[in-house]
Amino acid sequence: MARFSIRDSWRTQSTGTRVLRLMLGGTWLYGGLQKASDAQFFNKGSSGYIGAQITGFVKNSPIGFILKHMIEHATLAGWMILLGELAIGIAVLTGVALQAAILGGASVSLILWLSVTWHVYPYFLGSDTAYLVMWIALFFLVRKEAPARARKSPIPNLKDRREVVQMIGVGVTAVIAALAAGGLKKKIPAPVTGTKIVDLSKFPVGSNMQFTAPDGNPAYLFRTKVGVFAYSAVCTHQGCTVGYNSADNTLDCPCHGGKFDPANGGKVLGGPPPRPLDTYKVVIQGNSIVTA
Ligand code: FES
Numbered sequence: 001m002a003r004f005s006i007r008d009s010w011r012t013q014s015t016g017t018r019v020l021r022l023m024l025g026g027t028w029l030y031g032g033l034q035k036a037s038d039a040q041f042f043n044k045g046s047s048g049y050i051g052a053q054i055t056g057f058v059k060n061s062p063i064g065f066i067l068k069h070m071i072e073h074a075t076l077a078g079w080m081i082l083l084g085e086l087a088i089g090i091a092v093l094t095g096v097a098l099q100a101a102i103l104g105g106a107s108v109s110l111i112l113w114l115s116v117t118w119h120v121y122p123y124f125l126g127s128d129t130a131y132l133v134m135w136i137a138l139f140f141l142v143r144k145e146a147p148a149r150a151r152k153s154p155i156p157n158l159k160d161r162r163e164v165v166q167m168i169g170v171g172v173t174a175v176i177a178a179l180a181a182g183g184l185k186k187k188i189p190a191p192v193t194g195t196k197i198v199d200l201s202k203f204p205v206g207s208n209m210q211f212t213a214p215d216g217n218p219a220y221l222f223r224t225k226v227g228v229f230a231y232s233a234v235c236t237h238q239g240c241t242v243g244y245n246s247a248d249n250t251l252d253c254p255c256h257g258g259k260f261d262p263a264n265g266g267k268v269l270g271g272p273p274p275r276p277l278d279t280y281k282v283v284i285q286g287n288s289i290v291t292a
Contacts, residue, residue, distance in 0.1 A: 004166065009095025013145050020138040021092055024131070028105055029089030032174070035082045036181035042078055047236070047278045050078035056236065056274025057115040067115060084108065086174035096166040098142055099154035106135035116238070119272035120256040127238075195291045197221055197230075200284060208244055208262070213280050214291055220244060220251060221282060221289065222262050228289050231266045232278040242277070251277065 010018060035041050040048030051074030058064040058071070070077045085108065091101035109132040117126035124130075143151055156163050192214035198221065203209065205223055210233065213219040218233035218241055231251065233241050240255035244262075250269060251260040258271035266277030281292040 004095075004162065006094050009098065014141070017138065017141040017145060020134055020141065024102075024105055024134055024138060025089050025092030027089070027131075028085045028092065028108075029177075032082050032084075032086030032089060033177060033181045035078070035085070036178040037184045037186075039185045041082075042075055047232075050074050050081070052275070060272070060274065061115040061118055063111070063114045081108075082178060083171075083174050086177050087170050090173050090177070091167075091170045094170065096170050097156040097163065099139065099146070099150070100156055102135055102139045102142060103154055106132060106139065109135055117272070121271075125256050193291055194285070196288045197282065197291065198289050200287050200289060203289060210244075219280055220262065223289070224263065228282050228284060229262065230280040230282045230291075231260070231262060232280065234278070235273055236268075236275050236277060237271070237273040 010021075013021070038048060040046040041050055043049055044051065046052075051071055054067050054070050054074055054077065058068045061067060084104065088101050088105045088108065091097055092105065109128050112128040113126065113132055117128040120126035120129075139154075143154070156167060158164060195214055197211050198209065203221075203223055205225055208220060208222045211219055211221055211230075213230070213232065220231050220233055220242075222229045222231075233243075233251070235242050235253040235255065235258050237253065237256060237258050240253050240258075242251040242253045242258070242260060244250075245252045245259075248259075249263065251262055251266070252258070253260075253271065253273070256272050258273040259269040260273070260277050261267045261269050266279060268274075268276060282289055283292040
């Protein structure tokens with residue numbers, strides 16, 4: 001039985017395979033760490049909560065009938081996604097159960113393509129489509145370059161104690177990484193009230209402006225005959241910053257064509273965003289418009 005070596009698993013591969021492996025393994029590892037350190041991911045009241053994200057994708061996804069069963073177990077689903085991404089990233093970078101890890105990564109990309117990216121038009125703007133193709137290409141490259149004995153099946157040999165120990169090592173490392181990244185979580189700031197945004201005299205009815213919300217995110221303020229409204233400028237699809245389109249009086253996302261209606265609660269008018277823009281409470285107080 002040949003000795004397993006992380007170094008050898010890289011050395012025996014072609015440059016093209018290494019580039020794909022580094023990019024995909026690194027991205028999946030980063031994705032898992034980013035979720036683990038995101039204070040919103042498991043926070044039921046926040047817009048970034050995994051349950052809110054899944055709910056948003058149910059309506060327009062061809063696998064919505066599966067996703068809707070995940071909503072009531074959203075926290076469990078969130079942990080599975082987070083640990084799955086970490087384990088796949090670590091396995092791809094170390095070469096442990098490499099072919100199985102690549103198939104796992106392709107499965108995650110396929111699910112994201114069918115949910116998050118399904119309505120992105122044109123298709124080449126959807127990153128999950130590109131990741132899925134990269135995983136498939138990496139799978140065939142790794143199989144071609146693997147020694148004959150490893151080409152028989154991509155499924156790890158569970159009778160081989162060393163392979164099982166290596167996989168357990170990947171799982172334990174993923175859990176430790178998740179806990180370590182969770183420790184770096186920033187607290188969600190409590191809403192700051194009474195912060196002045198603009199003088200009322202400088203902001204007549206019909207005006208709009210961009211400002212920085214108390215949580216640090218870019219936001220838009222609108223004043224109409226009905227009152228004052230503020231929306232987060234963070235697109236609810238994949239987080240790009242929306243901009244005001246004066247021709248249509250909409251907030252448009254430059255990434256995948258999302259369109260929101262500021263006159264109607266930030267409602268989605270088009271594109272892939274699964275839900276309206278988040279809102280901030282603002283009020284007129286004396287001669288100013290302030291956060292509430
Ligand atoms: S990030 Fe995709 S439409 Fe805004």
